[in-house]
Amino acid sequence: MSTTEAKSAAARKKPRFELECSPQIRGYQKQWYADLRQRVVEGGEKFALTEAMTPHEILEAMDIPFVTNEWWSGIVTAHRQSPYYFDLLEEKGFSPGLERYCALSLAGALDKGAHPEPAWGGLPQPSLFVQGMPEATRVEFGERNAIEHGVPFISLSPPQTGQPMPLRWWEVARHGWEALCPTWQLDYMTDKFWDMIHQLEDIFGAGFDMDRLREVNGISNQQQAVFEEVRDLIITAPKAPVALSEMLGNVMAIQWQRGTPWALEAAIQLRDEIKARVDAEKWTCPNEKYRFAWVGPGLWQNTAFYRMFEDSHGAVFVQSMYMSLAIDGYPRYGADPVRALASRYCAFGIGTLDWQAHEALTHRCDGIVTVKSSVSGLLRKVLADADLPLLVLDIDLVDARTWDEKAVQEAMGRFIEDEVEPRRQRRLAGV
Amino acid sequence: MAGKSTAMEEARKLAAAGKRVVAIIGWRVPTEPVRAAGLRPVHIAPDLSQPTPDADELLSAEAKPPLRALIQTLVSGDLDFAELIVFAPPFAPVSVQLEDLRRMGLLRESVPPTYYFETMMLRGERQRQFAIERTRAFARRLAALDGQPIPGKALEAEVVASNAVRRSALALLETRGTTSAPKGSAVMDALGAGDWLAPADHVATIEGLGAPTGNGPRLVLVSSSVLGNSRVHGLVEEAGANIVAEDDIYGSHFATEEIAEGTGDPLEAIGSFIHDNQPMQRTSPPELRRAWYHEQLRRADVDGVVFYAEDPIWGWDVPAMRAAAAAAGKPTTTLLLDVQLKPEKALAQLSEFVRSLAGETNA
Known part of the structure; x- marks a missing residue:
């Protein structure tokens, strides 16, 4: 069976959306972008292109429109145009080993409008590129991206500490963030954020108001608190009220708009609908027997995978890093929102071992599934210590050519029979 | 220069001769405070010629060869003679992995303490002050090895x-x-x-x-x-x-x-x-x-x-x-x-x- 056929077969079995709000959330994104694009192209409005690991709340508070670079890559990829732009990057001399996924905005700039039907009309000319990841190669990429767009560049790359995150960081991150990272690191990043604010004032002619940032950050915190209520519903409901594959898109669409009234309202709508499903005992997999967490970045090449074993095994996926990170990694409270937001990027808990095990256990997962690139010996040990069986699939997260449905089904079937079910029996027997 | 093997051999010789060695893994760590503290700085680079069985077990399939090589060197005790291991870019991930192993009780007690030194890529007055402050902090860490300030x-x-x-x-x-x-x-x-x-x-x-x-x-x-x-x-x-x-x-x-x-x-x-x-x-x-x-x-x-x-x-x-x-x-x-x-x-x-x-x- 070809990759496409496999995906189609899996997709046919399940509706794409079970929640009424899902198509509305997706539709809002598209309309929001169309409106922004029109204002930029026809009205000459300025906007910033920013990486995901940057304080969007500050731009929001200054009424500066922005597009998230990673989100844009997702849109281009969803339109199946990434091969065109990857080929273009190689044609222009960029080596295939460079991290291409996040470079689709750069490829668009190099293409100079040559693609006949760019995704959602294409990305218009930004007025600024803001970069946030710490690696030198990411700074180099950001500078190149800014040069090719002909715009100023701001790097918010944080200095590294060489230390792992404190254990159980998620218990203190919301309010006690000052204790999560060294003062010298936080001081530097706070200063950098202030530098950025002044640059934004110059580039966009925008004003900065601390009370407005407090308000935006407050909305962002409220949204994550609503997400937390959703997580609690998923954790405490007898069975999963919503499919992980559907949640992935909803969570990310809302996250990219965090700090706006729309994002908060969308999160509330999502929560209310999921709560209604819990109250009505409407489950995504009525015959749910096994619950799983997915560790690491999502299986974007085939999200139908997450529902593939519901009918055959009663297996549902209930947890991934995306919503958990929104809830545990993003909220920052405190009187000084600039410093609070700076702390988020000094101490970002993504991928921490104890957090992954904690999340799987609190979601009552019977096992963990991931791919080779997301697992280390340390993770294996942490999961083994937590008595969480682990299945590692030998497939690529984004390259659909590596998909082998028969092999994946066999591996999952064996995993459930050989490891997950025996663990379940042990637990039922109180062993 | 013959890469890590020579530096490692020389470091061992220095330690055997009673010198107190600080192993540096990464680039642009100031060595003047190290020497002024009565210590010998030796730069250690990844040696990709050696097998990495322990690192292969501990790290993900995606981990790059230099990361594997350094983790192998560290967990196998090759740098145990050092008084301090100083990491710097681009090896922050090695430092994090090592300290994660230590925290999980998977590292031998003999592996020396570590310190991380980094200054920013960007140049400017704010970054200069940051570099000066990080240098002072590094000197304080070195001084703490003997409990007295560097003269x-x-x-x-x-x-x-x-x-x-x-x-x-x-x-x-x-x-x-x-x-x-x-x-x-x-x-x-x-x-x-x-x-x-x-x-x-x-x-x-x-x-x-x-x-x-x-x-x-x-x-x-x-x-x-x-x-x-x-x-x-x-x-x-x-x-x-x-x-x-x-x-x-x-x-x-x-x-x-x-x-x-x-x-x-x-x-x-x-x-x-x-x-x-x-x-x-x-x-x-x-x-x-x-x-x-x-x-x-x-x-x-x-x-x-x-x-x-x-x-x-x-x-x-x-x-x-x-x-x-x-x-x-x-x-x-x-x-x-x-x-x-x-x-x-x-x-x-x-x-x-x-x-x-x-x-x-x-x-």
Whole structure:
């Protein structure tokens, strides 16, 4: 069976959306972008292109429109145009080993409008590129991206500490963030954020108001608190009220708009609908027997995978890093929102071992599934210590050519029979 | 310089002779405070020639060979003789992994404590102050090994000693602009011996270098990460050419500047120097990062450019740099592999490039 056929077969079995709000959330994104694009192209409005690991709340508070670079890559990829732009990057001399996924905005700039039907009309000319990841190669990429767009560049790359995150960081991150990272690191990043604010004032002619940032950050915190209520519903409901594959898109669409009234309202709508499903005992997999967490970045090449074993095994996926990170990694409270937001990027808990095990256990997962690139010996040990069986699939997260449905089904079937079910029996027997 | 194996051997010898060794893993860590504290700094680089069974077990399938090699070195106790292990970019992930292992009780008690030193890529006054403060903090950590502050006079003396090395290095580097330029590999080895030699011995090594003259086309080397060894230079020479300049702190940038002497605050002077002299690979903005390269393209005596990316995640600047070279009439070749892992393939590519240069010269 070809990759496409496999995906189609899996997709046919399940509706794409079970929640009424899902198509509305997706539709809002598209309309929001169309409106922004029109204002930029026809009205000459300025906007910033920013990486995901940057304080969007500050731009929001200054009424500066922005597009998230990673989100844009997702849109281009969803339109199946990434091969065109990857080929273009190689044609222009960029080596295939460079991290291409996040470079689709750069490829668009190099293409100079040559693609006949760019995704959602294409990305218009930004007025600024803001970069946030710490690696030198990411700074180099950001500078190149800014040069090719002909715009100023701001790097918010944080200095590294060489230390792992404190254990159980998620218990203190919301309010006690000052204790999560060294003062010298936080001081530097706070200063950098202030530098950025002044640059934004110059580039966009925008004003900065601390009370407005407090308000935006407050909305962002409220949204994550609503997400937390959703997580609690998923954790405490007898069975999963919503499919992980559907949640992935909803969570990310809302996250990219965090700090706006729309994002908060969308999160509330999502929560209310999921709560209604819990109250009505409407489950995504009525015959749910096994619950799983997915560790690491999502299986974007085939999200139908997450529902593939519901009918055959009663297996549902209930947890991934995306919503958990929104809830545990993003909220920052405190009187000084600039410093609070700076702390988020000094101490970002993504991928921490104890957090992954904690999340799987609190979601009552019977096992963990991931791919080779997301697992280390340390993770294996942490999961083994937590008595969480682990299945590692030998497939690529984004390259659909590596998909082998028969092999994946066999591996999952064996995993459930050989490891997950025996663990379940042990637990039922109180062993 | 013979890479990690030599540095490791020398470090072991120093420790066996009773010297107190600080192992440095990464680039641009100030060594003056280390020496002033009565310790011997030795730079340790990843050795990709050794098997990594423990690291393979601990790390993900995606972990790069240098990360595996360093973790293997550390967990197997090869650096247990050191009093302190200092990590610096680009090896923050190694430091994090090591401390995660320690926290989980998976590391032997004998593995020394670690410290992480980093200054920012971006240059500016805020970054300069940051570098100075990080240097002061590093000195405090070193002082804590003995429970007493590092004497200011000792620091001043070590600044003077470092500058003496830089002056002798500068004299050596200037010979590369002549028609009898020494072999690039010999220059790199002499400069790299500072990874373990005391400054006075390093000066003697540099000044005593009777390097044979390089042959063939004269090339500039631009590496995506700090070289730390002469492997690429050696392969270029085997291919029939000579590297006469490299965009690297182990080569042409070794002696770019000196640390200010007699300022009364040597730590401030050292921190300021570190800020001003980051490896080019870790310098921002790009105009500053690439200014030296564009100067080299204007040199009439340079015949071509070798770009080297041991890890292909690097190289966002390379297409623009290749275009600049083409505009300047300088042919280029790009090695997208680790010469430690694939020397034969690298040599074949370099040989073809050198032959093409010779063809152009003949034509």
